[in-house]
Amino acid sequence: xxxxxxxxxxDTVSKHFGDVAAVDGISFALRRGSFHxxxxxxxxxxxxxxxxxxxxxxxxxxxxxxxxxxxxxxxxYRRPVNMVFQHYALFPHMDVAGNVGYGLRQRKPRPExxxxxxxxxxxxxxxxxxxxxxxxxxxxxxxxxxRVALARALINRPTVLLLDExxxxxxxxxxxxxxIELQNLQREVGITFILVTHDQEEALSMSDTIGIMKDGKIVxxxxxxxLYDAPVNRYVADFVGESNFWSGExxxxxxxxxxxxxxxxxxxxxxxxxxxxxLKVGETGVIAVxxxxxxxxxxxxxxxxxxxxxxxQILNRIYLGDHSEFSVRAEGLGxxxxxxxxxxxTAGLEPGAAAVIGWRGNQALAxxxx
Amino acid sequence: xRIYAVFVYLFLYAPLAVIAxxxxxxxRSASDFHGFSLQWYATAAGNRLVIEALLNSLxxxxxxxxxxxxxxxxxxxxxxxxxxxxxxxxxALTYVAIMVPGIVIGISTLIALATTFNFxxxxxxxxxxxxxxxxxxxxxxxCAHSLFAMALVIVIVKARLSGMDRSLVEASMDLYADPxxxxxxxTLPQLMPxxxxxxxxxxxxxxxxxxxxxxxxxxxxxxxxxxxASIRRGVTPEINAIGTTVMVFSLAMLVVAQVLLRxxxxxxxxx
Ligand SMILES: Nc1ncnc2c1ncn2[C@@H]1O[C@H](COP(=O)(O)OP(=O)(O)OP(=O)(O)O)[C@@H](O)[C@H]1O
Ligand SMILES: [Mg+2]
Numbered sequence: 001x002x003x004x005x006x007x008x009x010x011d012t013v014s015k016h017f018g019d020v021a022a023v024d025g026i027s028f029a030l031r032r033g034s035f036h037x038x039x040x041x042x043x044x045x046x047x048x049x050x051x052x053x054x055x056x057x058x059x060x061x062x063x064x065x066x067x068x069x070x071x072x073x074x075x076x077y078r079r080p081v082n083m084v085f086q087h088y089a090l091f092p093h094m095d096v097a098g099n100v101g102y103g104l105r106q107r108k109p110r111p112e113x114x115x116x117x118x119x120x121x122x123x124x125x126x127x128x129x130x131x132x133x134x135x136x137x138x139x140x141x142x143x144x145x146x147r148v149a150l151a152r153a154l155i156n157r158p159t160v161l162l163l164d165e166x167x168x169x170x171x172x173x174x175x176x177x178x179x180i181e182l183q184n185l186q187r188e189v190g191i192t193f194i195l196v197t198h199d200q201e202e203a204l205s206m207s208d209t210i211g212i213m214k215d216g217k218i219v220x221x222x223x224x225x226x227l228y229d230a231p232v233n234r235y236v237a238d239f240v241g242e243s244n245f246w247s248g249e250x251x252x253x254x255x256x257x258x259x260x261x262x263x264x265x266x267x268x269x270x271x272x273x274x275x276x277x278x279l280k281v282g283e284t285g286v287i288a289v290x291x292x293x294x295x296x297x298x299x300x301x302x303x304x305x306x307x308x309x310x311x312x313q314i315l316n317r318i319y320l321g322d323h324s325e326f327s328v329r330a331e332g333l334g335x336x337x338x339x340x341x342x343x344x345x346t347a348g349l350e351p352g353a354a355a356v357i358g359w360r361g362n363q364a365l366a367x368x369x370x
Numbered sequence: 371x372r373i374y375a376v377f378v379y380l381f382l383y384a385p386l387a388v389i390a391x392x393x394x395x396x397x398r399s400a401s402d403f404h405g406f407s408l409q410w411y412a413t414a415a416g417n418r419l420v421i422e423a424l425l426n427s428l429x430x431x432x433x434x435x436x437x438x439x440x441x442x443x444x445x446x447x448x449x450x451x452x453x454x455x456x457x458x459x460x461x462a463l464t465y466v467a468i469m470v471p472g473i474v475i476g477i478s479t480l481i482a483l484a485t486t487f488n489f490x491x492x493x494x495x496x497x498x499x500x501x502x503x504x505x506x507x508x509x510x511x512x513c514a515h516s517l518f519a520m521a522l523v524i525v526i527v528k529a530r531l532s533g534m535d536r537s538l539v540e541a542s543m544d545l546y547a548d549p550x551x552x553x554x555x556x557t558l559p560q561l562m563p564x565x566x567x568x569x570x571x572x573x574x575x576x577x578x579x580x581x582x583x584x585x586x587x588x589x590x591x592x593x594x595x596x597x598x599a600s601i602r603r604g605v606t607p608e609i610n611a612i613g614t615t616v617m618v619f620s621l622a623m624l625v626v627a628q629v630l631l632r633x634x635x636x637x638x639x640x641x
Binding site for chain 1 (some may be wrong): 535540546548553560
């Protein structure tokens with residue numbers, strides 16, 4: 001056990017396949033008992049990172065530590081971690097109980113049959129499948145296979161549980177259920193979970209911390225709130241949640257924020273992200289405004305204290321139950337997205353109508369491109 | 371199209387059906403039917419020469435397919451780990467071994483073994499006077515048959531291996547099974563249908579082979595050799611009975627092998 005409460009630590013770890021750097025010098029430390037996600041587009045190195053922890057790959061450079069012990073050169077079967085595979089990888093020639101008990105049967109000395117059976121029953125209880133012990137694998141639904149895979153991993157009480165897009169094969173509703181269940185399970189067992197996904201909603205809703213990856217590097221690592229409210233650059237702001245973006249040349253910069261001149265000649269002011277770097281005058285910067293911080297008003301009805309206002313024409317309105325999304329066209333700003341909660345009065349805000357948008361300067365962020 | 375297909379199958383299987391039919395004839399001639407009887411099966415079973423040839427055939431088939439299965443499976447397992455260039459050559463040679471006509475294998479095995487014997491026998495005689503010299507017989511039969519059958523087993527097991535989900539092996543490693551434990555508990559059970567099918571096909575091949583055997587059997591008589599020698603003296607219903615028995619046995623094994631290979635194709639890993 002690590003004294004510092006860190007379960008997994010990467011120190012400038014790289015993994016090259018030929019001349020592709022799948023993982024490119026990343027460092028991080030994950031707190032014991034936390035739910036962590038790696039989020040990023042296809043091919044950014046998420047799976048490779050997990051496989052480096054699991055021991056299916058050895059790093060080309062750097063060190064991987066699990067619970068304080070250096071794992072470089074240690075094969076997968078001697079690492080205190082277990083993985084839930086994307087397609088579950090359940091053994092088709094064994095029944096459910098045979099699958100779940102597999103890890104325990106490898107122990108030396110091998111546990112007594114009665115102890116083994118009891119642990120298998122407990123594990124199946126944990127994933128709420130106690131009645132399916134004797135089923136064959138192909139007789140299970142996707143959601144049930146998923147739970148068996150979880151039970152098969154958790155029964156070993158690993159230091160870290162690795163999950164590679166475990167929910168990707170499930171339909172939407174089941175996915176929601178499993179997300180909640182995974183979160184509850186993680187709290188119940190208190191094991192560090194590391195999830196890989198390219199679904200930002202999944203990462204945001206489940207994780208204590210998220211690492212946003214791009215081209216084998218971690219762009220930003222933090223809590224979901226940090227990533228949403230204080231992205232370090234446009235890439236993160238774009239990947240986590242939705243934003244309207246305008247890029248242009250930085251015209252002025254001070255401690256609190258920057259003014260950016262857009263191609264249209266318009267200049268927008270915005271505050272710096274709490275975790276981003278300040279911009280230099282003359283370089284390219286980006287203004288990011290979340291659709292929900294923008295107000296939309298009938299002409300003449302906008303409050304006085306808005307820092308940025310523009311006349312717009314409403315192009316489209318999509319009703320989404322608890323909120324509505326408007327796409328609008330503004331002079332000098334182009335098309336943008338506005339999101340209004342149901343509680344807001346929307347009379348007169350119909351497609352084709354003229355309206356006014358506005359936001360407060362401290363709610364817009366001035367970011368670097370990368 | 372349908373009618374052609376019917377003719378093709380008639381053409382292929384009618385002779386076999388006739389043989390099977392006449393094996394049940396009560397008459398003495400193999401060309402006209404005189405009422406149903408099993409007497410020729412009884413005659414064949416009582417013929418010492420037939421039984422001896424059958425036992426020889428079974429022994430050769432069993433040993434050669436066991437060898438072929440063991441080494442063929444091992445080769446198929448090792449192939450993914452060797453250099454790609456070497457693997458390509460090996461794969462090509464495996465297919466060649468299956469495709470060359472039996473007569474070529476027969477002749478080349480004959481020459482190869484004869485040369486080897488000629489080289490070794492004087493050495494053996496010098497080193498261990500009194501030891502019997504090497505010659506053609508069970509050894510050469512088993513050798514030739516297992517070489518050919520090994521290629522079959524390699525192809526069958528390799529196909530299964532490449533269809534196997536690689537993540538099963540990783541899952542096993544992840545669950546603390548070392549490489550040997552993983553092989554024993556995951557890889558081998560997954561390959562088993564292909565291994566058994568390979569064994570059955572090798573067995574059938576060896577049991578039915580005349581061409582290769584005729585070159586390398588020396589003075590040993592296998593069932594096909596016996597049958598071939600007998601028909602020079604005229605086809606009797608006894609020969610039909612032997613032929614039918616071998617045919618039914620071979621067909622049964624082929625069906626079992628086919629079922630095994632199909633089942634594994636239909637039931638991929640938990641996907
Ligand atoms: N065994 C391998 N051999 C060669 N290249 C590989 C190998 N594994 C991964 N790569 C490459 O490394 C890069 C990262 O792959 P990785 O599987 O980690 O991506 P990922 O983030 O998991 O993507 P996805 O969301 O599509 O699963 C990719 O460019 C991939 O092609
Ligand atoms: Mg992946």
